[in-house]
Amino acid sequence: MRVSGRAVLGRAVSGEWRDVVTGAVLGAGHQAGEAMVPVLIGVVVDRAVARGSLTALLGWLVVLAAVYVGLSFSFRFGARAGERAAEQAGHRLRMDLVRRVLHPAGGAENGRLPGALATLATEDARRVGAVNTGLVFGISALMGLVVAAAVLLRTSLPLGLVVLLGTPAMTALGHLLSKPLEQRSETEQERAADASGVAADLVAGLRVLKGLGAVPAAVERYRRTSRDSLAATLRATRAQALQNGLVLALTGVFIAVIALVGGRLAAEGSISLGQLVSAVGLAMFLLGPLETLTWVNADLAQGRASARRIAEVLSAAPEITTAQPLPPATPVRGGLRLRGVGHGSLRGLDLDIAPGELLGVAVADPADATALIQCLARRQDPGTGAVELDGIPLTALDPAELRSLVLVAEHDADLFAGTLHDNVAAAADPSTDLAPITAAAGADEVAAALAQGYHTPVSERGRSLSGGQRQRMALARALAADREVLVLHDPTTAVDAVTEAAIADGLRTLRHGRTTVLITTSPALLAVADRVVLIEHGRVADTGPHLELIQRQSGYCAAVLA
Amino acid sequence: MSGTDPTRELLPTADPAQTLAAVRRLLRPRRALALAGLATMTGATAVGLLTQPLLGHIVDLVADHRGPGALTLPAVLLVLVAVVQGATTALGRSLTARLGETVLAALREDFVERALRLPQQQLERAGSGDLTARVTGDVSRVAEAVRTALPELVRSALAIVLTLGALALLDWRFLLAALLAVPIQAATARWYLRRAVPLYASERIATGAQQQELLDTVGAAATIRTFRLEAAHTERVEQRSWAAVQITMRGVRLILGFYSRLHVAEYVGLAAVLLTGLLLVRDGSASIGVATAAALYFHSLFDPVNAALVLLDDMQSAGAGLARLVGVTDLADHQDPPLPSASGTDTDTDTAVEVTALGHAYAPGRPVLHGIDLTLRRGEQVALVGESGAGKSTLAALIAGIHSPTSGTVRLATALNDSDPHSLPVGLVTQEVHVFAGSLADDLRLARPDAGEPELRAALDKVGALAWAEALPEALRTVVGEGGHRLTPTQAQQLALARLILADPPVAVLDEATAEAGSAGALLLEAATAQALRGRTALIVAHRLSQAATADRIVVMDGGRIVESGTHDRLSSAGGRYADLWAAWSGTRTGTTH
Structure with a gap:
């Protein structure tokens, strides 16, 4: 049975589609609510503070309270659905792996340490499951971007267009930048699995080591494996740090562009000062969803790497094959x-x-x-x-x-x-x-x-x-x-x-x-x-x-x- | 060994003070890197905070009708801020990650070293899953915290302090209004931590149990298939895994309840700041712009405050993992029992090992050895025989220094190891054949790390293993052990004897070292054993009496005591325990009993 990493990932998501959809819808509601908060701040300043009206303030504070109740509850239940999808998908993958390892035809353990297989069934299964949370938060963040863009488009067409065209470009760039991270992450995970496999193997043979006074040599061997693992991890973290910095710089430049375009529109009088304030507020808000999208990207990269490793085990060649099983002779005589x-x-x-x-x-x-x-x-x-x-x-x-x-x-x-x-x-x-x-x-x-x-x-x-x-x-x-x-x-x-x-x-x-x-x-x-x-x-x-x-x-x- | 403790006793966990001390100890040699990382992260955050004043400046320029051209400079500055912030963040994160990762590597190496030096019985009580869960799950959790949570905490703390300062600069009453949210946040944090601590503790136990079950199941996969117990064992893993999922979801519900409470704090603070703004504008002590700025500042506090508070969660989780790692690394005092003391007073150069009044109990009140006195002369080969459970393996382990005796002493002659104080005085080879994962040469080198290829070949040759070793796909570089080339039990035992030759101890203890190979390989192994023991003082626990018969002396044990001692010829005609055993053994040899 050939299984691709993509198929493993696909099943992890489709198997939990109800929770993923619930999480994404509620999460989108939460993001919309979060986007409304700076807009409402602008409205309060306009309609209450500027006019010195306490009753108007109280009225708008009630509206703000309603928005808060909505965003709070949709976050609570949306995130819960997302996490549940992640945990359950991880659990199902874990069981798929155990069933494959225990399959009567065998073959899955060939070339793999028990410790490494156990890591695969815990850490890697968790990472693949976490793709569901990533999807929920990613879709929610996209929704936040859409709401912000809609408000901005209503404010000004050019400003809205800048956001609408700029955001996908930003995301695509982020995706491109996380490609090398994905490759690094794969080697990092393999090395880490190796290090823990060596530790488990040495512990399993501890009596032998003690009998020969070989504990110092074993410690030295683990230290070497750990150093190799460290070197691989350091390469991965450098790539990750670089990606973080690049995305942060890109985001900052993006906000500068919005501020410049919005500022010029305000200076020309095509939008009001209040609209400029809310545009800037929304641009600041956009940082949140955009940052979410970058970590979702990184999580998806890790999830894809883990899914490939799991797929390798799931599609390991069986030790024996039985084309068309015949029923045994009845009664069984035992010759x-x-x-x-x-x-x-x-x-x-x-x-x-x-x-x-x-x-x-x-x-x-x-x-x-x-x-x-x-x-x-x-x-x-x-x-x-x-x-x-x-x-x-x-x-x-x-x-x-x-x-x-x-x-x-x-x-x-x-x-x-x-x-x-x-x-x-x-x-x-x-x-x-x-x-x-x-x-x-x-x-x-x-x-x-x-x-x-x-x-x-x-x-x-x-x-x-x-x-x-x-x-x-x-x-x-x-x-x-x-x-x-x-x-x-x-x-x-x-x-x-x-x-x-x-x-x-x-x-x-x-x-x-x-x-x-x-x-x-x-x-x-x-x-x-x-x-x-x-x-x-x-x-x-x-x-x-x-x-x-x-x-x-x-x-x-x-x-x-x- | 028949001593089995029924209770599973997890390895220790450090208390907060011990954990903190361990972190300080690890950071001390890397102080410069830590300072550089912190300084770079501070710089990155400070630069990032320039974004808001610059945006505010753009608003001011528009309000003052300064024309579109004036906006270019602040926009360029915004781009500059973004570039500098990106570069310093990349550098800062890289530095802090390097710090964290090197500290972590040092920590996990210390951890494994201590774990491998733990008394055998303590490790068995804890189960290898506990150790594996710590070295995989806990290490990755601490790493994640060090890589993301710690830099985030620094950034958030800086952002909060600086933003609150800016609010106070606008008007001190804005700060007071903003601080209204603090009691709710503090109460929420307390509420959360009180529930989180026990919850994480049980989550960790559930994860450890799941890991152990997985290791047991994967390791015994062949046996499970043989007995068609696939369904039962899958069910066992399923239960453990599902329990872990359930408890994780309890944690998720807790953290989400925590966020809901923080939303209340946000709303209360924001409403208070807006109300303050209205009142201050009404009595003329603040402009509309100032009130707007105050509200936006407070709004911009949401993210860093949430991030800082949510780190309580990550830090808690990482802290629990760290405590479990430090708990083991701090066990410096409880190492293996010291090797049997090399007694300087022993001037009898003919005596290699002297056992006096030795007694041992694995569990209090259940002694397995009573008052053993035994002397091994230099170069003497003594066979230890007796029925299963007579205490032979326990005596062997005590002489090899694997356990410390409950009472009595084991003394080794000084002259045995005067040539090199670091050389192994007593080597023990048991019936347990573990082939270490890795190349065959690496496996052998565990016994003598500096051995060259000719020495490895010589050792293999002596035990009759060179022929098959060279016939392996990549000869001595062939990967063997679990997951590699599978060796037969006989080959594995030959490997164990080759390791003994490489370790080259003056005294060797063999505990049924030929048993696991099965009878077919026993002859081969007996020849190999004779080679491996040449020139050594040896104690051989033997169940094949043919092997015992060739020893210099036979010691018979029964019920934890030595009941007979003498040569084969004397004992087999003495009409005692050994004569009985020999009759049973030699009887089957000639077929007279059946």
Whole structure:
């Protein structure tokens, strides 16, 4: 799905069009009111102060009060609508990004740090949303200009024309000047995202840093990234300062022109002194809307840059594609078949896994295990050959549907934020009795050793637990998901030998009659398998029961026995 | 480590006095730049204020019927004012931005440095989202304030002071009338700030929670997909995000209510000035022109007053962000526990590490280690075995100086690190494999920043990683880690061992350093480990007993205590804990239990 930055921006606005329109209409009302205030000041001076009439003054003060009530309320509710549009658009973009990152086809995280993606979903989504506020205030400011121009046109045609023709020219010039700012802003945002990504990455690896006494080196590295970011920001702010100064100078020159034209008209007698005063007052008022237009321009520039970055993630190429998903076979029997699979280090792997079989897969080269898991989990599709579930190629199955039938529990799976119980129950049917599952995985012992048992919170994706504790919780979670086919990769490497043997027995009992694949070199696990397959050099080298292979296969002994 | 604190405890926030002191400390070395910036901004504002007198002058010239030609000079002067104001504003903003940005860079660098030096447990309690939210959200908020709010505040303050002075020059009674608006403005400011402070505090918490949820979700995306929990996790982010939106909208409603109250003040002041004008014109003490000028002056005050008051909002928000940054940078006193003391009294040159009566508890009342006594001789390789939760990792972390013990001492022999006082005395490699984002060479150089390419290659070669490292798309310059080239767990662990070789500590502690790689890579890693430990005193937490069996000595732990110690041959025939473990282990090896 290709999405352009323009489309992202367009959806952010069109999705909130009601609030944007409400905000713009009320904001225009507010600007009109603000434009009326200097005009009314002139009227009060003319009709009350000059004539010394207190009753006239009181009457006009009532009119002024009415204008104030109107402008105050339209501002309050108009701005609220604008801000609501910004916040809601930002929220929707954030959710679009999360949905894309979590999409079953994957691919959005490639080449991006989690910290950078999080920044994209917060700061950049906010900036794109803020385009709505910019539009509301920009349209309101334009309306203020129109009202002022109308009054000026009624006062004098040439004066009104100067304003009407001068303002668009000014805005166009401002737009032109903000072009370089837009480019600077883009690099600035990338550098800033990089700096915070580096900080988040260093914090994630803090234990490693501390273990090696590498904190000073890490601090030095962050300092370098921060300096790069600073240099980029300074270039951007210089561009911004220059733009500000130029716009201010242009505006001042514009007002000088209005004062000169108006002054000459007054001197020639074509307009009255009072009209000159209100023209000057209106020219001063124009500063406000014009300044608003410049910051709106800058905000739109930032919003466009952010929208492009978001669009890149939204249109990231998926890792796998499924053209026309077929329904899975019913009922699902759980037979897996690999036909000449070539992927990564696999070289035409052929493997049949019967429904209900407990198969051990011993892999001499870890790269073979990684490649096999990628294919079975459909994280990637094999370059050659095919993997089939009950005779249907995995590439023809919807990836989400496939994962509800086949669970590939990877060795380095993260735990989720929440309690231990939340983790075990994460993918389980609510009616599942978790007790036998946690017992089989050795997770009940983990909970028993902790003060709060299953209510112990998990932080930092499980880093607060030891490796063995984390593995047993992850195994319990995988078992509790109760899929037709379960593939486990090295589920017990950090578990002590006694517990591992108990887990092996528990696994066999719990998964009885359902397809289970154990990719491991742990003899304790392989010993409980119905059959073991040895993979060497990307192909099946041998197959047989564990005990038999131990006795006759030297390659197997080398892979399994240390 | 089984010590887990249930409560999430955010990192500290500085109080206003601490924040102010920190700002002064940051500004002191940049005083000249600060003064230049302030002077330029003052000049720019002062020049800008000439616009009104010049416009007034044009009105006067017309009123005096001086003819169109006389208007040219003030118009040219207006253009000149505009050009000078534009140029000085550009310069002033650039200077103040440079000041603000360099101060900010110094602040965020100090912040990350302190954060990385924080005790591990404190950071874990706070969650990495808290830190990330501070380094992204807070830094950008403070930056925005420094870039726009601060110069605006200076300009507005100058405009207000000078305009009020001009009003007083017309007639002191105009000033009195104008000041009628002040009580309403003051009350409004108080009203606003009382509500804004707690609101911003909760807004910040909501934003931090949202950031943490996003980081957790994005970081665990692969696992979430595997378990088909996309909907549940999207829902979790949605709730956090929507809560943040709601609380932001409460802030918006507050600020808009604030403006409505300020409109009342504007109206009251303007009406008073107009009434004063009428009365003064009636009793002849002011001309119509003066009354007009007074009204226009007051009208021109609206913008700077609103701008100055709205800065309360920005400054509040930036101040809260700043306090959260300073709160961490000021934590100078709570650094990592000092490394195990190098004891000068220890003259026994054969002893590398001496642990005496060591006890530790992560939470009060739940000790995980009791009275550990352990001596490591120089060059000795000791394996630590026991069931999960026996306290092995805790002992390893205490010896490596990651935590300070609750009781007892860990002492290192002085002679170990006499060659270079800055060298690392004890290196720790754990089962946690983190590959740092960046090039492979940069990752390795974290352990020794000045290492040349040959040294990096030598270290990789020793752990058997050179072949695959050179086969990477850009060899050692290949970007690895999250978002880069994904290394296998075995490769990541080889990298960790290569880092240990580069850091070259005399004592190494390995905490199940081969576990995460999975069994397939274990053999490879055991060979790599042997290389990495050559010539070092080592404590190895091992769950693969084959690894323990080759150690010089085996120490068995159970329930936080050392229960056995001796060579493999002695312990495996002694009929104790180790003999049980070995039977379970070797039993599966020969298939006799199944």
